[in-house]
Amino acid sequence: xxxxxxxxxxxxxxxxxxxxxxxxxxxxxxxxxxxxxxxxxxxxxxxxxxxxxxxxxxxxxxxxxxxxxxxxxxxxxxxxxxxxxxxxxxxxxxxxxxxxx
Amino acid sequence: xxxxxxxxxxxxxxxxxxxxxxxxxxxxxxxxxxxxxxxxxxxxxxxxxxxxxxxxxxxxxxxxxxxxxxxxxxxxxxxxxxxxxxxxxxxxxxxxxxxxxxxxxxxxxxxxxxxxxxxxxxxxxxxxxxxxxxxxxxxxxxxxxxxxxxxxxxxxxxxxxxxxxxxxxxxxxxxxxxxxxxxxxxxxxxxxxxxxxxxxxxxxxxxxxxxxxxxxxxxxxxxxxxxxxxxxxxxxxxxxxxxxxxxxxxxxxxxxxxxxxxxxxxxxxxxxxxxxxxxxxxxxxxxxxxxxxxxxxxxxxxxxxxxxxxxxxxxxxxxxxxxxxxxxxxxxxxxxxxxxxxxxxxxxxxxxxxxxxxxxxxxxxxxxxxxxxxxxxxxxxxxxxxxxxxxxxxxxxxxxxxxxxxxxxxxxxxxxxxxxxxxxxxxxxxxxxxxxxxxxxxxxxxxxxxxxxxxxxxxxxxxxxxxxxxxxxx
Numbered sequence: 394x395x396x397x398x399x400x401x402x403x404x405x406x407x408x409x410x411x412x413x414x415x416x417x418x419x420x421x422x423x424x425x426x427x428x429x430x431x432x433x434x435x436x437x438x439x440x441x442x443x444x445x446x447x448x449x450x451x452x453x454x455x456x457x458x459x460x461x462x463x464x465x466x467x468x469x470x471x472x473x474x475x476x477x478x479x480x481x482x483x484x485x486x487x488x489x490x491x492x493x494x
Numbered sequence: 495x496x497x498x499x500x501x502x503x504x505x506x507x508x509x510x511x512x513x514x515x516x517x518x519x520x521x522x523x524x525x526x527x528x529x530x531x532x533x534x535x536x537x538x539x540x541x542x543x544x545x546x547x548x549x550x551x552x553x554x555x556x557x558x559x560x561x562x563x564x565x566x567x568x569x570x571x572x573x574x575x576x577x578x579x580x581x582x583x584x585x586x587x588x589x590x591x592x593x594x595x596x597x598x599x600x601x602x603x604x605x606x607x608x609x610x611x612x613x614x615x616x617x618x619x620x621x622x623x624x625x626x627x628x629x630x631x632x633x634x635x636x637x638x639x640x641x642x643x644x645x646x647x648x649x650x651x652x653x654x655x656x657x658x659x660x661x662x663x664x665x666x667x668x669x670x671x672x673x674x675x676x677x678x679x680x681x682x683x684x685x686x687x688x689x690x691x692x693x694x695x696x697x698x699x700x701x702x703x704x705x706x707x708x709x710x711x712x713x714x715x716x717x718x719x720x721x722x723x724x725x726x727x728x729x730x731x732x733x734x735x736x737x738x739x740x741x742x743x744x745x746x747x748x749x750x751x752x753x754x755x756x757x758x759x760x761x762x763x764x765x766x767x768x769x770x771x772x773x774x775x776x777x778x779x780x781x782x783x784x785x786x787x788x789x790x791x792x793x794x795x796x797x798x799x800x801x802x803x804x805x806x807x808x809x810x811x812x813x814x815x816x817x818x819x820x821x822x823x824x825x826x827x828x829x830x831x832x833x834x835x836x837x838x839x840x841x842x843x844x845x846x847x848x849x850x851x852x853x854x855x856x857x858x859x860x861x862x863x864x865x866x867x868x869x870x871x872x873x874x875x876x877x878x879x880x881x882x883x884x885x886x887x888x889x890x891x892x893x894x895x896x897x898x899x900x901x902x903x904x905x906x907x908x909x910x911x912x913x914x915x916x917x918x919x920x921x922x923x924x925x926x927x928x929x930x931x932x933x934x935x936x937x938x939x940x941x942x943x944x945x946x947x948x949x950x951x952x953x954x955x956x957x958x959x960x961x962x963x964x965x966x967x968x
Contacts, residue, residue: 396622399733399741406742409521410749416528419849419874422754422856423586425527426721428537429750430593432520435544435743436600436728438551440566442735443608445558452607453559457566459607462600464570465577466593467548471541472578473589477860478534484868 424477431470437463504555510738512550517742519543524746530869547739583864584821587717587853591644594720598637601727602694605631608734609690617685626734628677631690632697633727639701641720647709648853656709663771669700704770711895712769714854715758719766722751754855761849761875763901763912794930797948799957802924803964806836809886813878815846815915816858819892819928823954826865829891832962833867844871846878846888846915848896875915885920890941892926892954898939909937923947926957 417425440460447453502508520543526536551557581589605627612619619627647654659665673696676689708716725747732740759766806812814833820826833843845867851858859872873881882888890897893915900907901914917923918941925942927949941947950957 394736394738396733399736399738402738403729403733403741403745406517406745407749410524410746411753413521413524413528414746414750414753417524418528418530419757419847419856420530420859420869420872421527421533422757423590423854423860424533424537424856425524425750426590426718426754426855427586427593428523428527428540429721429725429747430590430597431544432540432743433597433724433728433747435547435740436597436604436731437567437570438547438737438740439604439728439731439735440600441548441551441557441563442554442737443604443611444562445556447559447607447611448614452610453562455603455607457562457569459600459603460563460566461569461573462596462603464567465574466570466597466600467544467574468571469574469578469589470593471537471544472575473581473586474537475534476578477583477586477863478530478537480860480863480866481530481533481869482863482866483531484870 420481424474424481427470427474427477429470431467431474434463434466434468434470437467439463504553506554509550509554512546512553513737513739516543516547516550516739517746519546520743520746524750547743550739551737583860585649586857586860587713588645588648590854591641591648591717591720594717594724595638595641595645597724598634598641598720598727601630601634601724601731602638602697603634604731605634605734606690606694610687613685613687618680618683621681623734624681626730628680628693630727630730630734631693632673632677633723633730635694635697636701636704637720637723637727639698640705640716641701641724643702643705644713644716644720647705648713652706654709654713656712657707659703659707662703662707666700666703669696669703672696673700708769711762711850712764714850714852714857715755715762715764715766715769717854718751718754718758719770720751722748722755725749725751758850758855761913763909792943794942795948797924797950799950799960800964801948802950802961803968805887805922805924806832806841806889806961807839807965807968809836809841811842811844811885811887812836813844813846813873813882813885813888813917813920815848815888815890815893815897815917816862817848817851817891817893817896818853818858819894820954821852821858821861821892823892825891825955825958826861826867828955828958828962830862830865830867832958832965833871835962835965844873844878844881846875846917847872848875848893848915851893851896875913879916882916882919887922887924888917888920890917890923890925891958894939895937897941898937899944900937900940904940907937917941918944918947921946925949926954927951928953 444456523536523540526532646652673693676692729744897917901909901912
């Protein structure tokens with residue numbers, strides 16, 4: 394792919410990201426951040442892409458570390474986000490009716 | 495002849511289609527994160543997108559060394575799963591800092607190996623690959639080291655208080671200059687791994703030096719900023735490797751981090767450059783001493799648990815304004831029990847959440863959710879502030895600077911202009927405090943001396959428990 398196509402994707406995706414994420418309420422900012430932690434674990438793909446053509450023990454070892462780092466992000470990020478979001482509960486309905494008088 | 499199915503699976507266009515599916519799921523997942531009711535499923539949708547992106551990448555014919563890939567994924571899983579399962583909710587800021595760090599670290603390492611690879615096969619790649627690699631190396635390295643320092647500060651391995659280093663801005667400027675100059679040297683034709691390592695090291699030192707002096711209340715901004723940087727470095731790596739999933743995934747994180755950084759800085763009325771420049775407000779710290787002078791000689795009223803219990807029981811509207819102190823005292827569960835008791839009596843209980851309550855964006859909401867506080871009882875600052883005049887009693891628990899009216903009124907105050915919770919406009923304010931010591935920023939709080947303010951001294955959790963037991967007698 395040529396650079397211009399990639400920059401086009403980059404800029405459009407940035408605007409989509411801004412539009413979508415600016416609607417996330419304060420309440421969910423911590424889960425949002427840990428979910429984006431998981432998404433930037435996508436650097437894992439970078440490690441997978443280059444390890445095959447890398448030569449020598451050193452290069453391979455560095456890439457195994459990079460893949461492990463990326464996996465920590467992906468697995469840990471999604472899991473911890475799920476743990477947090479599980480705790481977010483709405484007020485039970487009957488109580489709300491009482492509170493509203 | 496190969497099987498048609500197999501050749502179709504490894505077709506690059508098919509893989510690109512899978513990438514489109516993957517980043518569509520990222521965006522759909524993020525959209526679902528905009529509502530608490532759909533957020534959990536949104537996270538799962540994004541995770542499915544990630545699984546598709548990983549599988550698609552493994553199908554690419556040029557990918558090899560599956561054994562080592564499996565090893566890396568296994569190590570990451572073994573480290574990541576228990577960490578995610580066991581981390582305490584109070585420790586989320588550290589966890590996120592660490593996750594930012596490993597993401598940035600992975601980018602820096604991959605960029606280094608990529609550059610070594612190009613040198614091995616004949617020299618610098620073309621500029622449209624070289625420049626993103628260098629960018630990813632600089633930003634990834636800053637993010638890795640900066641995040642590690644942020645982690646160490648939040649974990650209190652090193653002092654969390656802000657401080658100033660002599661000549662700090664000059665040193666930071668020189669480090670950035672060194673990294674950029676080495677990058678320019680490579681771009682203009684030098685083929686040297688030494689220069690590349692110089693870039694990594696200068697950026698690493700810069701990451702250390704920038705985050706080290708920042709402390710206290712500025713930490714939420716720092717974490718958000720490092721989050722944005724990690725995303726940007728991943729997007730740059732995507733351009734270098736011609737990988738659309740990496741580009742889109744990375745820039746979404748970059749956008750998210752940027753939005754949060756801005757929100758946090760606005761919530762503290764601080765500019766991002768002034769935070770990066772270090773310390774809390776520079777000259778402001780000394781101004782704090784002067785600002786406190788006008789409260790001297792004024793006395794505070796103290797109250798006791800029985801009195802607070804009566805006021806709460808006969809109120810019709812109560813607001814709790816929590817700060818990080820509430821979480822430190824582990825008082826959130828007791829507060830929720832108190833709220834339950836009050837609601838049974840027909841008292842409406844709401845929570846006023848300042849954007850920087852806690853140590854990262856939205857931290858307080860997670861801590862209260864953990865204590866089973868329903869999310870629709872949590873009100874954001876702009877929503878609750880107009881309501882305060884109709885509030886009978888406000889309980890300020892472990893919060894200080896975010897309730898300080900000096901931010902509204904005293905132009906000499908270092909926090910002047912910072913948006914605050916207008917708790918002082920409610921009928922009665924009860925401040926739970928351990929002692930008269932000032933908050934994180936070291937600024938005296940005129941709220942404590944108001945006629946409608948009473949202080950309940952003691953450990954936050956114990957005080958709330960005392961009020962709870964008294965209220966049962968009312």
